C-alpha cells in the first residue's frame with residue numbers, strides 16, 4: 092500500500108483539512124488549521140506531499156521523524172501544524188487498514204467515554220449580556236455539559252485599577268452562583284497578563300474554586316509560569332501554544348503546571364500528543380487537550396484521550412462536534428462523548444460539504460497558487476491599548 096494522493100480542503104473559515112488517499116483506495120483525514128495563518132500550512136503540506144507520495148502510509152513514526160528532522164530546521168508552528176494534520180490522516184488510514192478504531196492501535200482504551208467541556212461565561216453584568224449568558228447556559232446544560240470555560244475578556248495591561256479586576260471577579264462569582272458546586276469552571280487568561288497581575292487575580296478567584304486557570308502568562312517563559320504556580324492555590328494549565336515534547340520538557344521538569352493542554356493539530360499530531368501525555372504522567376500532570384478548531388482535530392483528540400490514563404478533560408467548541416462536515420455528529424450526553432467505534436478516527440466525512448470552499452474565492456487565488464488571504468480573517472487582527480501599543484488578543 093502506497094500514498095497516492097494528497098489533497099487539501101477549506102470548507103470553513105479557520106479550517107484547513109488534508110485528505111490522504113492510498114493506491115488501494117483507503118482515505119485518511121487530518122486537520123492542519125493554524126489559526127491566524129491561513130496560507131502557511133497549505134504551502135507546508137504541499138512541500139511535504141513531495142516526500143510522502145509513493146510511501147507506505149503505515150510507517151507513521153518513520154514519516155514523523157523524517158518530516159520533523161530531515162530538513163535540518165525543526166519545529167515551528169507552521170511545520171508542526173502541517174505534520175500534525177498529516178499524522179492524523181495516517182493514523183486514520185492505519186485504523187481503516189487494520190479495521191479497528193485508531194485507539195486500539197495506540198494501546199487500547201483505558202476509559203469508555205470522554206469528558207468534555209464547553210465554552211460559556213458571563214463577560215459583563217449588563218442586562219443584555221446576562222440574558223445571553225443565561226440562554227447559552229440553559230442550552231449547554233440541556234445538552235448535558237458539566238464543565239465550562241470562560242476568561243477575562245478585553246485588553247489587560249501590566250496593572251489594572253480595582254474596578255476592572257473586581258468586575259471580572261464579580262462575573263466569575265456569579266457564574267458559580269448560577270451553576271452551583273457540582274459544575275467545573277475554568278478560566279483562560281489567554282497569556283495576556285504579567286505574573287504579578289495573574290497572581291493577584293488568581294487570589295481573587297480562589298474563593299469561587301475554579302478548576303484551573305489557563306495560560307496565566309504567555310507561553311515562552313516557563314520560569315514566569317512557575318512563579319505564578321508557586322504563589323497560587325488554583326491549578327495552573329498551559330500548553331496550547333507549546334509544540335512537541337521538547338517545548339513541554341521544562342514545564343514538567345520545573346513542575347510549573349498542574350495540567351497541560353497540547354493541541355493535536357499543532358503539537359505534532361496523535362503520535363506526539365500521546366508521547367507528551369506519557370511524559371506528563373510521571374510528573375502527575377494531567378492532560379486537557381486544547382481543541383478550538385474543527386471536528387477532525389476534535390476526533391483526533393478523542394483517540395488520544397481514550398488511551399491516556401492521565402487524561403482529565405477535553406476542550407471542544409460547538410463546531411467541533413461535526414459542523415455539518417460529518418455524516419453523524421458527535422453527541423454529548425451527561426457531559427461525556429462515548430468512545431467512537433468506527434475504524435480509524437471514527438467519522439464519515441460528508442465530502443460534498445467538505446468540497447465547498449467557504450474560505451476564499453477563486454479570483455483571490457493569486458499567491459502561492461492559492462490567493463492572498465488576510466491573516467486577520469481568523470484571529471486577533473489589529474489589537475492595541477489606548478496608548479497605541481500592541482495588546483495581546
Ligand SMILES: [Mg+2]
Nearest residue numbers: 279281305331
Ligand atoms: Mg486557551
